Amino acid sequence: MMGSAFSIPLAENGHEVHLVGTHLDGDIIEEIHESHTHPRLKSRLVETVRPYTWDRLAEAMVDAELVVLGVNSLGIEWAANMLGPLLSPDIPVLGLTKGLAGNGQQLSTLPDVFRAGLPAAYRQQVKINAVGGPSIAGELAARRHTCVVITGPDQTLLDRLAGWLRTPYYHVWTNTDLVGVEVCVAMKNVYALAVGLVIGLLEKEGTATNGAVMHNLAAAIFAQGLHEIYYLVGYMGGKQDSVYKLPGAGDLYVTAQGGRNCRMGRYLGLGMPFSEAKAKYMPDDTIEGAQLAEAVGPTVEKMIANGDLDENRLPLFQTMIDIVCNDASVQIPWDNFFAEG
Amino acid sequence: MMGSAFSIPLAENGHEVHLVGTHLDGDIIEEIHESHTHPRLKSRLVETVRPYTWDRLAEAMVDAELVVLGVNSLGIEWAANMLGPLLSPDIPVLGLTKGLAGNGQQLSTLPDVFRAGLPAAYRQQVKINAVGGPSIAGELAARRHTCVVITGPDQTLLDRLAGWLRTPYYHVWTNTDLVGVEVCVAMKNVYALAVGLVIGLLEKEGTATNGAVMHNLAAAIFAQGLHEIYYLVGYMGGKQDSVYKLPGAGDLYVTAQGGRNCRMGRYLGLGMPFSEAKAKYMPDDTIEGAQLAEAVGPTVEKMIANGDLDENRLPLFQTMIDIVCNDASVQIPWDNFFAEG
Numbered sequence: 001m002m003g004s005a006f007s008i009p010l011a012e013n014g015h016e017v018h019l020v021g022t023h024l025d026g027d028i029i030e031e032i033h034e035s036h037t038h039p040r041l042k043s044r045l046v047e048t049v050r051p052y053t054w055d056r057l058a059e060a061m062v063d064a065e066l067v068v069l070g071v072n073s074l075g076i077e078w079a080a081n082m083l084g085p086l087l088s089p090d091i092p093v094l095g096l097t098k099g100l101a102g103n104g105q106q107l108s109t110l111p112d113v114f115r116a117g118l119p120a121a122y123r124q125q126v127k128i129n130a131v132g133g134p135s136i137a138g139e140l141a142a143r144r145h146t147c148v149v150i151t152g153p154d155q156t157l158l159d160r161l162a163g164w165l166r167t168p169y170y171h172v173w174t175n176t177d178l179v180g181v182e183v184c185v186a187m188k189n190v191y192a193l194a195v196g197l198v199i200g201l202l203e204k205e206g207t208a209t210n211g212a213v214m215h216n217l218a219a220a221i222f223a224q225g226l227h228e229i230y231y232l233v234g235y236m237g238g239k240q241d242s243v244y245k246l247p248g249a250g251d252l253y254v255t256a257q258g259g260r261n262c263r264m265g266r267y268l269g270l271g272m273p274f275s276e277a278k279a280k281y282m283p284d285d286t287i288e289g290a291q292l293a294e295a296v297g298p299t300v301e302k303m304i305a306n307g308d309l310d311e312n313r314l315p316l317f318q319t320m321i322d323i324v325c326n327d328a329s330v331q332i333p334w335d336n337f338f339a340e341g
Numbered sequence: 342m343m344g345s346a347f348s349i350p351l352a353e354n355g356h357e358v359h360l361v362g363t364h365l366d367g368d369i370i371e372e373i374h375e376s377h378t379h380p381r382l383k384s385r386l387v388e389t390v391r392p393y394t395w396d397r398l399a400e401a402m403v404d405a406e407l408v409v410l411g412v413n414s415l416g417i418e419w420a421a422n423m424l425g426p427l428l429s430p431d432i433p434v435l436g437l438t439k440g441l442a443g444n445g446q447q448l449s450t451l452p453d454v455f456r457a458g459l460p461a462a463y464r465q466q467v468k469i470n471a472v473g474g475p476s477i478a479g480e481l482a483a484r485r486h487t488c489v490v491i492t493g494p495d496q497t498l499l500d501r502l503a504g505w506l507r508t509p510y511y512h513v514w515t516n517t518d519l520v521g522v523e524v525c526v527a528m529k530n531v532y533a534l535a536v537g538l539v540i541g542l543l544e545k546e547g548t549a550t551n552g553a554v555m556h557n558l559a560a561a562i563f564a565q566g567l568h569e570i571y572y573l574v575g576y577m578g579g580k581q582d583s584v585y586k587l588p589g590a591g592d593l594y595v596t597a598q599g600g601r602n603c604r605m606g607r608y609l610g611l612g613m614p615f616s617e618a619k620a621k622y623m624p625d626d627t628i629e630g631a632q633l634a635e636a637v638g639p640t641v642e643k644m645i646a647n648g649d650l651d652e653n654r655l656p657l658f659q660t661m662i663d664i665v666c667n668d669a670s671v672q673i674p675w676d677n678f679f680a681e682g
Contacts, residue, residue: 041551042550042551042552043550043551133561134556134557134560134561134564135557136553136556136557138549138551138552138553139549139553139554139555139556139557140557141551141553142549142550142551142553144549144553144554144555144557144558145555145557145558145561145673145675146557146558146561147557147560147561147564147675147678147679171561171675171678173678173679208479208480208483208485209383209384209483210382210383210384210479210482210483211383211479212477212479212480212482212483212485213480213485214480214485214486215475215477215480215595215598215599216475216476216477216480216481216485216486216487216488216595217485217486217487217488218594218595218598219475219488219587219591219592219594219595219598220474220475220486220487220488220512220587220591222590222591222594223474223475223488223585223586223587223589223590223591223594226585226586226590227585227586230582230585241571243585244564244567244568244571244584244585244589244590245564245567245568245679246560246561246564246679248564248585249563249564249567249585249590250560250561250563250564251560253559253560253563253564253594254556254557254559254560257556257559257560258556332486334486334488334512337488337512337514338514338586338587
């Protein structure tokens, strides 16, 4: 969905966009081919965008000046394997995928995972960039005002990419803090899931007799989420000012306004174990916050046990990992919030 | 309302609370006297809380160990004048009021304004503290989980105050960054008004054919607000890590969830001039974001003209000042967002 939405500013700026589905997207590509409409985005794409099924990837890549990657976070290694024979150091990559990976010992950003999956011959030369910021795909597709940051190692390239993308509704900033942006936009999903818990907690407890709901609670969880992101960005070597700008505060804000993380948060807040809620109500949905907790939970727990990560700085993340990975019940760890160190 | 809500954790911890209304609050005090219920809070106060009308202030103050100040931001100087003869260096003050003041030359926090209004004989000795963080009064009154920071110059005193206040639903942290907290909790009102503009902009433009609303836009404004708060906290000599914690991100989040700033934001986003919307629809309401813009707008404009404040760092604040003080129409200054300096 995000890949398709992203084609709109590019195509409206006159670029030739080849939209390639994965092996799971055959129906979507077929429908775009027929009607130029993405069925889940419910939006017409620009007429010049050319849809391709996966078997025609090599054809779609001929003379490519940029590869934009919009796969699910679980598909990053797969995408590197598929693109490996077709990429070259001259073709920059722009990642839309949000997530982190853990190998039991340490955490990696998705650009690092993607790079590691490329052929050794040119792996180090490829310029991998990413987009971060509050950007619901359906809103971008509807040309609603959207503000994002493009990040990567080469400022000259970032300026070129930003020029390709800017439209009157797509507002683009650049910075070279790839790690900071990646950590913010990945972690926001798990904290949006945490803010979403409040929907269920409120539904269970009910509105108070004076009409009070639970915005104070949601806001405290929101702030603790940013506080933990701040720590983790610093630990991973990113710049911490991304935390209170578009990639951190902005993206967490938009993600906490609704969507699948919030739907799942509601079930959890109501008291349902994660595995039951997932199987019963959202079996086919990607819940990005839960996916992140599953992807890095065991690694984070090991790094805390080793003393590599400071457990006092990540109480909410640990709570969410416990809820998602161990079907723990919801207990907000107030006493451990806002620790410094 | 906040003063009355605040009486609940204090009284539930066994403290004797004397709740004194201003000269404008006669009806409220009368109703609390009769029914122990605050009419606008729609909540019963604790039985031990004793309501006082303003003429009995001196009586209410006998043996006071703490004065909690919950007046409107316009009433701070007045409160200092009234309390001046009754305070002493031994009675700490805890301010709930949010705002900033401008004298045409420079900005001041409300604790500084209050202090300046006290008798010279002991003015410098009084310990002035403040509470900040996401705390809707009605939710606190309903014993919903609420997280706040108490800030002031003396850590030992802060620890004592926190001990008086903590309950299973009122979670209290402390720090000595009075300036940082004060700037965050004051400025969040004007940025909540800015986020509220989106409600009106959406209503005017309508939901898109694919169902898209304008969360991306609201989130970008939210992030730009924090970016500007970050700058202003630094300028005023506060610690910038308050920005992504409870006083900044947390309090802006909760304030943007609804309330009077958002109601007024809607009218402005719909295209109505501020003065018309105020007179027509909210003549008797305090709109804290607008009140702040009015209180400091001329000073901020002068400080920018002087070069004391960097105009590149405050484009959204300037926009809001222009909307409130000059009835300007809503134009989001995208191109000036997220400038560094």
